[in-house]
Amino acid sequence: MSEIxxxxxGLRKVFGKEMVAVDDxxxxxxxxxxxxxxxxxxxxKTTVARMLLGLETPTSGTISVCGRTRSGRAGSAERRRRAREIQIVFQDPYSSLDPLQRVGDIVETSLAIHNRLTASERRTRALDLLEAVGLAERHAGMLPRQLSGGQRQRVAIARAIAVEPQVLVLDEAVAALDVSIQAQILNxxxxIRERTxxxxxxISHDLAVVNQISDTALVMAAGRVVERGPTAQLLSAPQQDYTKTLLAAVPRPGWKPRRREAAAGRSPG
Structure with a gap:
């Protein structure tokens, strides 16, 4: 049996007195x-991700990562330990990257916090990590604003895996990217998964993307899990109407968006 x-x-998260974001x-x-x-x-779904990272505290229920229960606020040493176990890549890499820090320094900062390396070793490792995510040495000297959206997401991934975490949470990590760039990031x-x-x-709203990246899936609606199972099975034979609705929204080959005037009924004027 694989290690969990x-x-x-039983995760539950209530905001205020009545807003139930996650329920059981x-x-x-x-x-x-x-x-x-x-x-x-x-x-x-994103509230679940934030609870996994300790960015939100469950109202009730338990979370364990790498065999250790996550509870309460953590000191700096414990936060570093947790960071070596689980990392996150957000949807918008630009807002999560220091706009004044060069790409190489962003990765090196992560290495400096979690590894005992010399400055030379950190630089070499940072360049290796950038190469591993498909970026060249010249990108190390650039600022985030000088990169494309796909390149910035590669930097965010390089920074996350620099810690060598055992678990990586990806919160809508390709949602803001063009389809061709999405495919590159998913590949x-x-x-990375095969190698490490x-x-x-x-975390995603897009079943087409999920089909390319996951073995198993659970579908959430209004804070609750409505369906779960192997991804291929769930997509080929969904049992719940909500899942069927999500699946119906995935564009099929040959799909073309309607012209705006046609969609609007070509109102006179």
């Missing part, structure tokens, strides 16, 4: 597994 790296049991959500993630958490905006993530055995928790 993430175990969430449970799942596990094994070593090397890729789990997708799927749902529309407001389904609670990159598949390569890292586990993924992939």
């Amino acid at each position: 790296l993430v175990r969430a049991e 959500v449970s799942f596990t993630v094994a070593r090397g597994q890729s789990l997708a958490v799927v749902g529309e905006s407001g389904s609670g 990159l993530l598949a390569d 055995g890292i586990s993924y928790v992939f």
Whole structure:
């Protein structure tokens, strides 16, 4: 049996007095597994991701990562330990990268916090990591604003894997990218997973993307899990109407958007 790296049991998150964002959500993630958490905006999937990282505290329920229960506030040493176990890549890499720091320095900063390396070793390792995510040495001297969206997301991934985490949470990590760039990032993530055995928790609203990145999936609506199972099975034979609706929204080959005037009924004027 594969080692369980993430175990969430009965997660519930209530904001204020009545806003239930997550309600009784449970799942596990094994070593090397890729789990997708799927749902529309407001389904609670990002709140689940934030609870895994300790950015939100569950109202009730438990989370363990790498065999250790996550609870309460952590000191600096504990935060560093947790960071070596689980990392996150956000949807908008530009807002998560220091705009005044050059790309090489961004990766080196992550290495400096979590590794005992000399300055020369950090520089070499940073360049190796950038190469591993498909960036060249020249990119190390650039600022985030000088890169494309896809390149910035590669930097965010390089920074995250610099820590050598066992689990990587990807919160809508390709949602803002063009389809061709999405494919490149998904292929990159598949390569990293095959090479390192890292586990993924992939948060997404897009079932087409989920099909390319995950082994298993759970579908959330209004804070609750409405369906779960192997991704291929869930997509080929969904049982719940909500899942069927999400699947119906995925563009098919040959799909073309309607012209705006046609969609509007060509109102006179």
